[in-house]
Amino acid sequence: MDNVKKSPDSHKKAVSAGLQSLRSVGPNRARLLNNLGINSVEELLYHFPRKYEDRSLLKKICQLRDGENETMFGTVTNVGDIRPRRGMTITKAALYDGEATAYAVWFNQPYIKKQLKTGTKIIVSGKVDLKYGNIQLSVSDFEIIGNEEPVYGAGIVPVYPATEGLPNRTLRSIIKYALDQYMDSVEEFLPPDVLKKYNLLPIGQAIFAMHFPRKLDDVQKARRRLVFEELYVLQTGICMLRGTVFESLGICHKKNGPLTADFMKRLPFKMTQAQERVFQEVSRDMESTKTMNRLIQGDVGSGKTVVAAAALVKTVESGYQGVMMAPTEILAVQHAEGLMELLGPLGVQIALLTGNMGKKEKEGIVQNIREGRIDVVVGTHALIQDEVIFQKLGLAVTDEQHRFGVKQRAKLKEKGQNPDILVMTATPIPRTLALTVYGDLDMSVIDELPPGRSEVKTYWISEAGKQRVYSFIREQVRQGRQVYYVCPLVEESDKIDISAAFELADKLQTDIFQDLKVGLIYGRLKQNEKDNIMKAFKNGNINILVATTVIEVGINVPNATVMVIENADRFGLAQLHQLRGRVGRGTYQSYCILIANPTSAEGKARINIMTRTNDGFLIADEDLKLRGPGEFFGTRQSGMPDLKIADIIRDIKVLKIAREEAEALLLRDPHLVLPENVKLRVKVMAEFRGTENYFTIS
Ligand code: ADP
Ligand code: MG
Numbered sequence: 001m002d003n004v005k006k007s008p009d010s011h012k013k014a015v016s017a018g019l020q021s022l023r024s025v026g027p028n029r030a031r032l033l034n035n036l037g038i039n040s041v042e043e044l045l046y047h048f049p050r051k052y053e054d055r056s057l058l059k060k061i062c063q064l065r066d067g068e069n070e071t072m073f074g075t076v077t078n079v080g081d082i083r084p085r086r087g088m089t090i091t092k093a094a095l096y097d098g099e100a101t102a103y104a105v106w107f108n109q110p111y112i113k114k115q116l117k118t119g120t121k122i123i124v125s126g127k128v129d130l131k132y133g134n135i136q137l138s139v140s141d142f143e144i145i146g147n148e149e150p151v152y153g154a155g156i157v158p159v160y161p162a163t164e165g166l167p168n169r170t171l172r173s174i175i176k177y178a179l180d181q182y183m184d185s186v187e188e189f190l191p192p193d194v195l196k197k198y199n200l201l202p203i204g205q206a207i208f209a210m211h212f213p214r215k216l217d218d219v220q221k222a223r224r225r226l227v228f229e230e231l232y233v234l235q236t237g238i239c240m241l242r243g244t245v246f247e248s249l250g251i252c253h254k255k256n257g258p259l260t261a262d263f264m265k266r267l268p269f270k271m272t273q274a275q276e277r278v279f280q281e282v283s284r285d286m287e288s289t290k291t292m293n294r295l296i297q298g299d300v301g302s303g304k305t306v307v308a309a310a311a312l313v314k315t316v317e318s319g320y321q322g323v324m325m326a327p328t329e330i331l332a333v334q335h336a337e338g339l340m341e342l343l344g345p346l347g348v349q350i351a352l353l354t355g356n357m358g359k360k361e362k363e364g365i366v367q368n369i370r371e372g373r374i375d376v377v378v379g380t381h382a383l384i385q386d387e388v389i390f391q392k393l394g395l396a397v398t399d400e401q402h403r404f405g406v407k408q409r410a411k412l413k414e415k416g417q418n419p420d421i422l423v424m425t426a427t428p429i430p431r432t433l434a435l436t437v438y439g440d441l442d443m444s445v446i447d448e449l450p451p452g453r454s455e456v457k458t459y460w461i462s463e464a465g466k467q468r469v470y471s472f473i474r475e476q477v478r479q480g481r482q483v484y485y486v487c488p489l490v491e492e493s494d495k496i497d498i499s500a501a502f503e504l505a506d507k508l509q510t511d512i513f514q515d516l517k518v519g520l521i522y523g524r525l526k527q528n529e530k531d532n533i534m535k536a537f538k539n540g541n542i543n544i545l546v547a548t549t550v551i552e553v554g555i556n557v558p559n560a561t562v563m564v565i566e567n568a569d570r571f572g573l574a575q576l577h578q579l580r581g582r583v584g585r586g587t588y589q590s591y592c593i594l595i596a597n598p599t600s601a602e603g604k605a606r607i608n609i610m611t612r613t614n615d616g617f618l619i620a621d622e623d624l625k626l627r628g629p630g631e632f633f634g635t636r637q638s639g640m641p642d643l644k645i646a647d648i649i650r651d652i653k654v655l656k657i658a659r660e661e662a663e664a665l666l667l668r669d670p671h672l673v674l675p676e677n678v679k680l681r682v683k684v685m686a687e688f689r690g691t692e693n694y695f696t697i698s
Helices: 025-037 041-045 169-185 192-197 203-211 216-246 258-266 273-287 304-317 329-348 359-368 406-412 431-437 463-478 496-510 527-538 573-581 601-612 616-627 652-668 674-688
Strands: 052-053 069-082 088-098 102-106 120-131 134-144 156-159 293-298 321-325 350-353 376-379 393-398 421-427 442-446 457-461 482-486 519-523 544-549 560-566 591-595
Touching: 025 102, 025 169, 041 169, 041 293, 041 616, 052 216, 052 674, 069 102, 088 120, 088 527, 102 120, 120 273, 120 544, 134 169, 134 329, 156 169, 203 216, 203 258, 258 304, 273 293, 273 442, 293 304, 293 616, 304 321, 304 393, 304 421, 321 329, 329 376, 329 519, 329 527, 329 573, 350 359, 393 406, 457 463, 457 601, 463 482, 463 560, 463 591, 496 544, 519 527, 560 573, 573 591, 573 601, 591 601
Parallel strands: 102 134, 293 421, 293 442, 321 376, 321 393, 350 376, 393 421, 457 591, 482 544, 482 560, 519 544, 560 591
Antiparallel strands: 052 156, 069 088, 069 120, 088 102, 120 134
């Protein structure tokens, strides 16, 4: 595991070292860290705090305020535990601060008692409760000071994304060890002139300050450097991809002929002007010698699939095979069915390929693809596996682009000799931003919905209005319609989310809608279980489908007319818009009901925007305004690349600079082979190789 580099400075420890090379990390903790996506010391050093708590003002006991979260320092004078009932332990420690005594209380952590000997010095944080003349703190975090210097002393305390079994306290000390052991071997890879020009901190200092800042200002400086670094590596990678992979000579497709015309004629509707325009743009690219790399952005329901289908027909007409990749099995099946309806009558041979298929069946299809008996194949990630070989691939389409990484797109491309590439996304982002984020793609926009769609009516209902929502659901179901009922991501742990989803489904089924069929679907289910549930919903055997956000993308059940979203203020705008896009897909009037009692101004504003407009592009712009720069360490909004530290909305200026600098650098050294650029090259390659879902929305 420890692949220590043999370089001139091999006396230094390599940050690529395995986690178990760290003091205090054994197999157990290594596994817990793996769960957080941390697999090396370097990744640990880049596991940055989610926020910081300012504990620089330790309170004296007499200053503690009832009901507030406070931090105090004291010496243990007494410890005991009580068991008020079976399965419950309360550990109580008396802490003396030189003037008064307060009681720190832990629930169900009986092992704490052993750590709290009389005389132990400790910092505790927690909610203050003044009761019966006693001052009590329900401990949320603590640190035993002992005789050593505290890890965070009494200053700014980092709060990390944590996981079960690895509380913040532990993470902090592991990271402290990592910094002690490895800080000096973190190598600078940004060009010195860039560092100087933008006045950026050296890498080691920046990493240290992120974890253990002396004041919040330190964090800001460190973050600036790391944001720049992240975006610079991203942009360098994107520009390199564009230069090397995408700007090569490609396939010249034929002009649209009788097959394409037949396809248009058989469509059950007329394409909108926007669809036609985009198809022309696609056709032009496909007919040119340059390889097509085009992104189609279109709001949910704008009819991107039809344009993709037309392009697939075009490639078949030119004598090539086409492939369409979707992020989930449900979507792949849906697309395959849709394409069979549209292309089947034209004599185009279509197949579905997913990871879930039986081995035999899969082998048969793979063979048919290789030998050219299949014209168009639709599938999931299974398509990019090695055994899938095309006879003559002309066009590769990926749907819901944001779910796939640059790398997966490149891999699909490798399935042919420079096939044309078409990617589709329903997550509109403002155009300036898109140019930079999807910097390696040309862009088409379908900015018109098919005629006759009635707008989804959106309502904001407070928690207190739930009974009315229930009656409304009942009425819609009585009319034969179906309902999605989304429960929010509550915590960062999906275990908790699943139990919340179960609870909600159970409540709806047993307390509210005994006579109806309530179903439940969530991300962790096995694929075939998900498919079965979706099938049952499509067939009308489920009236109300409780779901986590797995239904966010692409599902098409036109009979579903109601989208209820609980705690809607916890969702990002892009996500709310996607969810709403699941209804209003048929001829029935549809409704989106946002249940929320937002506590923040931003939460309120988001809900308000949703009730005001159905336009995804407008929503994206509002989103940008709402989240504009300035807000420090806010919640991450979906709809954007999964970056560790940068936020492409908040950091849009840095993104642009990073882009310019990356382009300038690559102009001088297109493949980063000059000695001074080799470290950067290694970094870029590692990012683009290792990070499958670079553009994934979590
Ligand atoms: P999305 O852009 O969200 O992927 P789809 O391609 O799934 O949208 O299309 C949504 C629905 O609209 C489908 O049922 C499709 O058949 C229908 N549709 C697409 N284009 C048109 C059109 N020009 N006129 C009428 N209906 C259309
Ligand atoms: Mg779609």
